[in-house]
Amino acid sequence: MVGGGGCLLLMGLEMMGFEHSEGETRGLCRRCDRVHVVPRDGALRAMQALQQELATGRLAEPGATDERGRPIVDANVLHQPRGGKMFGVLVGRDAGGSVVVLRAFSGQVGGAWSIPGWCPPLFDVGAWLSLEATYDPEIRGVTAKLEACEQDAARSVLVQRRAALSRKLMERYHGLYTFHNFAGRLGGWPQVLDGETRVSSGMGDCCAPKLLNEAARRGLAPAALVEFYWGATNRAKTRTHKETYSPCAEKCAPLLGFMLCGIRDTP
Numbered sequence: 661m662v663g664g665g666g667c668l669l670l671m672g673l674e675m676m677g678f679e680h681s682e683g684e685t686r687g688l689c690r691r692c693d694r695v696h697v698v699p700r701d702g703a704l705r706a707m708q709a710l711q712q713e714l715a716t717g718r719l720a721e722p723g724a725t726d727e728r729g730r731p732i733v734d735a736n737v738l739h740q741p742r743g744g745k746m747f748g749v750l751v752g753r754d755a756g757g758s759v760v761v762l763r764a765f766s767g768q769v770g771g772a773w774s775i776p777g778w779c780p781p782l783f784d785v786g787a788w789l790s791l792e793a794t795y796d797p798e799i800r801g802v803t804a805k806l807e808a809c810e811q812d813a814a815r816s817v818l819v820q821r822r823a824a825l826s827r828k829l830m831e832r833y834h835g836l837y838t839f840h841n842f843a844g845r846l847g848g849w850p851q852v853l854d855g856e857t858r859v860s861s862g863m864g865d866c867c868a869p870k871l872l873n874e875a876a877r878r879g880l881a882p883a884a885l886v887e888f889y890w891g892a893t894n895r896a897k898t899r900t901h902k903e904t905y906s907p908c909a910e911k912c913a914p915l916l917g918f919m920l921c922g923i924r925d926t927p
């Protein structure tokens with residue numbers, strides 16, 4: 661799909677303002693002691709196709725369901741206040757040279773981690789649901805007690821207890837994450853972050869990690885990757901509908917060195 665018409669298409673995209681956007685996906689790899697890079701522009705046409713689909717309001721085929729068996733929400737929820745979200749597209753080639761396009765949304769859409777046709781998260785969703793079923797009722801029990809409690813000292817004990825339980829559950833969720841890279845390595849947080857960065861909430865849930873993990877898992881060679889925002893402007897007003905952005909510095913940059921290792925790029 662990256663054919664002879666590419667130049668004309670890219671000129672058209674530049675006239676539409678994409679030249680002001682940030683670009684490529686970069687990661688400083690400690691193993692190779694250099695930056696691995698995936699360019700952006702080869703994914704812009706696939707991005708436009710995805711945007712056309714999102715504009716129809718459809719995120720999945722009719723009748724599709726998420727990990728809890730619920731119907732998939734309409735993409736128009738993304739235009740409700742604070743409903744906007746980052747999306748991403750990776751264009752890669754499989755072992756036979758055929759072009760494969762992967763799509764991802766950041767975090768969850770309408771409470772769903774798994775939507776048919778989209779990259780899965782970096783953990784087993786069934787294992788996540790079973791952790792939730794095991795440990796969440798206790799947290800909700802403490803919350804209920806807290807709501808009924810009027811004595812300050814007792815309340816503060818409950819607040820601390822709930823925070824400790826939530827932190828422990830968060831650690832259990834984080835323990836489910838596995839990262840595939842293009843050098844054929846499979847790592848958890850200690851391998852990916854190399855002890856330099858703490859795991860924080862939402863880390864590993866952005867589009868770039870989902871796209872790269874799925875590409876590596878399927879043996880695809882990434883040719884291009886782009887992330888864009890879709891929907892209502894975020895509260896901080898740092899994200900604009902249809903604008904493209906580089907993978908974020910705070911949650912993604914620390915992961916990308918490991919995740920990009922093994923891609924065929926130029927030094």
Ligand SMILES: [Zn+2]
Nearest residue numbers: 866908911912
């Ligand atoms: Zn990110």
Ligand SMILES: [Zn+2]
Nearest residue numbers: 689692921922
């Ligand atoms: Zn490397």
